Amino acid sequence: MAETDQAPPPSDQLAALNLTDTVEKHAFSDRVLIRSIVGRPDGGAGLAGQRVRAGGWVKTGREQGKGTFAFLELNDGSSPANLQVIVDAGLSLLSKLVATGTCVVVDGILKVPPEGTRQKIELRVEKVVSLGEVDPAKYPIPKTKLTLEFLRDHLHLRARTNTIAAIARIRNALAFATHSFFQEHNFLYVHTPILTTSDCEGAGEMFQVTTLISESEKLEKELIKNPPPSEVDIEAARQVVSERGEAVKQLKAAKASKSEITASVAELNKAKENLSKLEERSKLKPGIPKKDGKIDYTQDFFARQAFLTVSGQLQVETYACAVSNVYTFGPTFRAEHSHTSRHLAEFWMVEPEIAFADLQDDMNCAEAYVKYMCNWLLDKCLDDMQFMAKSYDKGCIDRLRMVASIPFVRISYTEAVELLEEAVKGGKKFENEVKWGIDLASEHERYLTEGKFQKPVIVYNYPKGIKAFYMRLNDDLKTVAAMDVLVPKVGELIGGSQREERYEVIRERILEVGLPLEPYEWYLDLRRYGTVKHCGFGLGFERMILFATGIENIRDVIPFPRYPGRADL
């Protein structure tokens, strides 16, 4: 029997344990969270002797003692660590329990394992409460080591792997850190719209949202089932109307009784109604409705063309210019046919906007926010970070510590270009030419943050020609008050700017970049009435996760990646 494997802990050890500890109960389940056992500083040892119900999925299982008992490594997603569970053969068919992916709920007693084992606690099972079996021959992800690429073809099961579960916990932590940071600093969370009729930068490939296609398909089906009236049908209906009209006339001429005339008029009206219905239906045409050769968007759901947002910035500015400090955190979309490891068609962005604040304040906020997230992960996700360091990126924890503690370098764009030119003189090769006026390429950004400074760098005051119209024009009339935060591993993490708050200047800038004024009248109103100095930035949330974890492909840090050709589930 398994019992013989397990020497009871010596009595002095028992005395040292705090047996008054109790396991934290799950609020909405009769089981306990595995983290509340193995995630304790004592590894769970202080809970020895307690009866608990645990549930989870078997990571690895093996029969032992000639099939008299089984060891299961049980995980419920609450922590990267598993709970070791020991089940005697009398309680269940062990061969069913040990398959990877099996779900079990068990009741048992927590015991301190014999000395020399890695675990500080294990669960000796008294009852197998329930069992969700797995046929190992069919289970799509049976092995423990699978490539991330393979897992992308099994989105619905990949969260059961250690890596994707750890990323899910880190992503969750960063999301809550984001809300906590902005709430602590008195920012209001504003839900900017996903469906929009504005285009944020007059650029960017946008997804169109429409009901015209489905409406036209519905109509097509309906017309097949119930064909539109022919010209003959309509002519016949017209004939009926004219006959009924004649009948009414005759009755009136013949001074027929009132009730006779009324009945006849009713008949006439019925015929007229029928005719107009047929005429209406005869106008129905399959296909997307057109007007003057163009698609007639007045018949679309919103009575105009609608798109998925590429950024909530312009809209959230309407709130900043009313309630001062706001942020939006939601999905954004780009319909770019980009197949890189850094692009998604659907991704999440964090976009704060601060009134009564300038570019310096913007940089201060961005730096504080990034540091806050790093500290949050070090505080609350160290076990998951250790897993990432062990499995993917040795340096990821040091990187978090460095970014959390070191002041970010701040250099102007002009200084950045000078540094890059110096590097070129020193023999550094770039694919893209370096000269004042270029948009910094990823290789340039990586050189600055990873090569030159080896820490986060904020570059500010970019040439106006390469930046959006809404960025505030500097006094030199050549640059705008924009800033990008560059970090090791991913390069650009944040892009932001002070916004142009001067009505005449922004109007001029819109025209200068060749945009029409009309769609921006509402945006101009913010400058027309009670304008305020303000600034903001956008952080690509998935980039932050790449930065934190060292994962290489952005498709692995979002639960359901969308990219050209793929939108599974």
Add this chain to the structure above:
Amino acid sequence: MAETDQAPPPSDQLAALNLTDTVEKHAFSDRVLIRSIVGRPDGGAGLAGQRVRAGGWVKTGREQGKGTFAFLELNDGSSPANLQVIVDAGLSLLSKLVATGTCVVVDGILKVPPEGTRQKIELRVEKVVSLGEVDPAKYPIPKTKLTLEFLRDHLHLRARTNTIAAIARIRNALAFATHSFFQEHNFLYVHTPILTTSDCEGAGEMFQVTTLISESEKLEKELIKNPPPSEVDIEAARQVVSERGEAVKQLKAAKASKSEITASVAELNKAKENLSKLEERSKLKPGIPKKDGKIDYTQDFFARQAFLTVSGQLQVETYACAVSNVYTFGPTFRAEHSHTSRHLAEFWMVEPEIAFADLQDDMNCAEAYVKYMCNWLLDKCLDDMQFMAKSYDKGCIDRLRMVASIPFVRISYTEAVELLEEAVKGGKKFENEVKWGIDLASEHERYLTEGKFQKPVIVYNYPKGIKAFYMRLNDDLKTVAAMDVLVPKVGELIGGSQREERYEVIRERILEVGLPLEPYEWYLDLRRYGTVKHCGFGLGFERMILFATGIENIRDVIPFPRYPGRADL
């Protein structure tokens, strides 16, 4: 001079004030938040004597003392309360300051106003730092009392009104309460996709997302600029190929030099390439690509038809069945032509999903979550709630207190129908017939929660015929383990269920409701491999805000409402 209006506080009053208090500085701005002054328990009195910079928008302003000074009620969105500001005529043109909507930043000293005034503190300005003017004749929302309906036509400015700003703060508080509740209970926030190729319930009107229309428009433009080759062009190109082929043949026959032949073959290849390019371009047709008379979605961005999600439930279940406790909180979409005060085309939903949990756990979680939000508002938004009580719904604070403290009534659907039938016998009139098997109409739900019990009611175990296939079949084979939470003021606030975890049963249910199996294979996999008892629910976030505030129209509790015919900004 204004000074004469302001008697200095008597010295004993000064002594009672804690003059060591300092105003909380804004972290990313050089001004202080108005809330950090007027939102204090002492109304700001303890800050008298301090120099601060404040910024905000003028709610109301008036010149006094024959134009020698002005009173401004300044608000920066940080609280419903304004800061009273006094500006002497020497500092600025007072007529420019007093217009509603003007943005000002001022430096000054906080002073205790003369006794008998409502304010506990006021700011005596020493310097007007900056000014964003308003032309009152043109300002679209100059008056303080405007109808909510009118404001819907001015989405970009409406957050400057007291009501929309208060709703923004309440919405923000409820969003953070949501995250705090689930994080405290060890749920992971999972970002389910907005773009989906699954249809959650096989029902619901969905918005289609496509790039086919824009691609075809782009192509049309391109073809106009650069017309496709004519048959004559292609014939000419073919002629060139054949001539070049002939030339090669002749050179070979004539045993020409290697270099001559190579050059000739190169010419031939160039001609062939040109021909194939022309042939390719000649195939380009304007319009949406079709195949066999149907739209060819293999050419769409995701190589298949894609939609906006109507619920993240099915997808979030994949995470619940891997990491146990999860929730999603994001936008969802319905393309319904619904013009009611309760429907939006884009709205936010909170959807937790709990593994190792049943319908009882689900109800416990829903009740705890709603109570948590009510307590949160009472704790952190009482000033805004008082504004709502004063302006819109006298009973809203009492309703929060009641829901936070009273256990929710829990009755089965069958009991609910019996109670409704009793009510009908007692003379109550409903528009919709009451009998076992009906879906409860809003009037029925409102009767139960507002009439019969006057508190929140959870109705559970609904007839399977009116509920979705994924809800767990009860042992009676007639009902499913579904539950709805009904609350006064809005009726249904939450809908949830235990999910069917038995593979054979859910497979049967999918077929029974007439859905195809293939699109649900991934969903079936969750039951095929390591299945687990689990449950979840969805809360309509805007409904919660309606419930809390007493606002009547859902279009007023979301920053950018989308509904048929309207998607401004």
